[in-house]
Amino acid sequence: MRVLGIVARRLAYAAALILAVIVLNFLLVHLAPGDPAEVIAGEMGGTTQEILAEIRHAYGLDKPLHEQLFIYLGRILRGDLGQSFYYNLPVADLILGRLGATLLLVVAALVWSVVIGTFLGVIAARRPDSPFSHFITILSLVGYAAPVFWTGIVLVIIFAWLIPIFPIAGMADAGIEGGGLAKAFDIARHLFLPAFTLGIIYLAQYSRLARASMLEVLGADYIRTARAKGLSERVVVGKHALRNAILPIITIAGLQFGGLISGAVLVETVFSWPGLGTLALDAILGRDYPTILGILFLSAVMVIIANILTDLCYRLADPRIDTGGR
């Protein structure tokens, strides 16, 4: 019952937040110099005043800004994300068409980096001053510091060009038709390098986080008690310590998931992965306002949902938390 009340309150707050986000994004997006008409003119290699005026009129760009905002809000409240200025296709279709690819990439990257990162961090925490632990620390810092587009291209050069194990870019080979195992395998092959590249940054974060969290937990009284009771080290670490050390990891992973759309832009660009990141980048460069706003809207919704879910998961994992709110 209490949980329901919490969720309801959170949702109400979320709705207000989303409204604010939409209005703010709308104003921000229109601040950028140039407009879709100029972009279209640019790609056409030339134009005339009449055509520019017609384009602006067709997209309602000749109306005053506040009028455009109200029209947009009206549409959003009816669930209509509008038509892309650039492709003349419904924004919802464009986003849905790309969402799957981004989720696949981001979930794959997150899963492997959280699991392996935690594992490495735990091992490093067991022997905090060992060479292994220092190696993990250095690896983390390098992985975090190296720009993702550089890492990506280097991996492509080594593992897709020099030693051609993986394809260079894209999500799937258009030559393979139908569904089934062949297609799944093909996508997995294409997914490996981008997911690996994207995950390296998270790996760095999670291994550091797991190490630090584990170290703190291992110094606690209840761990000393467990050891005194005669429990094996494996049980002490694996059962008692891990469950407590994992709490911050859940928090961070949950919060990160919400913001993952933006994090994938660089990786998606390097690998020409057809996800929301590249759609957003193209939309921004193309001043495709409805698409930009649609993606930002989705992003805001995802962040909020992720926060709510993380909160709930945390409460599940840690029974100590008072559901009256802290």
Added chain:
Amino acid sequence: MTLTTKTLSALILATGFGLAAALSPPSAIAAEKRGGTLVIGSTQKPRHLNPAVQSGIATAVPGTQIFATPLRFDENWNPSPYLAESWEVSGDGLSVTLRLRKNARFHDGAPITSEDLAFSLMTVKENHPFKAMFAPVTAVETPDPQTAIIRLAHPHPAILLAMSSALLPVIPKHIYGDGQDIRSHPANSKPVGSGPFKLVEFNPGQDIILERNADYFMPGKPYLDRIIIRNYKDATSLALAVDKGEVDMYPFLAAARDINRLKKNDNLVVTSKGYAAVGPINWLAFNTTKGVLKDKRVRKAIAYAMDRDFIVNALQGGASTPATGPIANDSPFYTGDVERYDVDLDKANALLDEAGLPRAGDGSRFALTIDYIPGLPEQQKSIAEYLRSQLKKVGIALTVRAAPDFPTWAKRVSTHDFDLTMDVVFNWGDPVIGVHRTYLCSNIKMGVIWSNTQSYCNPKVDAILDRAGKETDQAKRVALYKEFQKIVVDEVPLAYVNLLPYHTAYNKKIGNPPLSIWGAMAPLDEVYWKK
């Protein structure tokens, strides 16, 4: 040498095969060429697939596979029949009669008639940004389904080129004539076309999948089963993909580094042929209404200060060719007999002194800013930065102003908010289509990118261009454009730097690669895989 039995049998076999090959019907040879998928890689993505309302390279490559045009051109600028079996320009040049093929059908089976041609031409005339292509057309008569007569207000030799490549796709009237605004018509993303390939799938920003049109009006063709056009966000990964063989053809390859690397690959052919009609000129533009730039001597001085050879050889790795004027080198109207502006710092300094702009105590005469198009570093940014240090030598303090993306740059330049800017503008075949717009007094249009943003105005030039556009005698046209080039190069509203080094890298097993004047912006119905 004795004729052993072995040699004799070999000879007999060889003769036998030779005879058999010589006697095979053409369809058998054509059948040999059939099959295969061609993967084309591109960093450009089209908004939609209808070139009638959207110009530009991105739409042209898929658009010319999906839609057919009345004419097509070979690599020597000669027109040949395509949808039009034959054509005739009247003696006075005021009408063009086209006779269409009888067996041509749209991808949905409906026959292609002169009504569709008339509809397409008027659609392009109203919606396409290159107004000069069909501005003189007053009417298109359709006396019978196979005949179209185009009536012109004055002779218009450019019209032949305007009826090829992506400039006049024949679109179906029964689909586009339903009253919806053609620019945002849903059929633009799901086109029913008239060309050698049909659309299977259009994934915006990702790829375009085309398949062979079995009812194509040129029997036996196309040879390819499928064409896939893949969009790569990153030019480096596209170059790697071509190098590795994941992509079969990479047109509009322009980065010197990638060109030189791909040339080393023995499985690829890297050629600069196929861009003769594109005529992409990279230039330095002057805002002739701004301050010191009003003075021709100042502009000349800057042109003389620029070392074009250094730019071409050092900055662009020798991959490009120097440009000397408003018309690209491969055009039949090009002349190199103009003022050359080979680098001469002394002359530049002298001109500036003469213009009454002496050096101050710190050595500088005046300050200017320069803009450039973002995203083309070798062609734009590096030249802008080079000019900063080069112009310092003649006392000009140049500030390089960066724009984060194209629309920001376009806004500045189209509203004439610039001193100098680097720019790239294409000729598009006939000078009437892509060249006139930069120099006509009447095309100084505020807010329109790639109009006469330099505000250059010389009524004599306007008159020459007007006559050249209407002149039906080729030799006289060449002479008129020669005069135009001399004047414009002398008055220097633009300092021409180089032609964009567009190359096509393709798998060497590809037969009949697209090397006509329009390159990959032409039907790939004769392309095949060599076995």
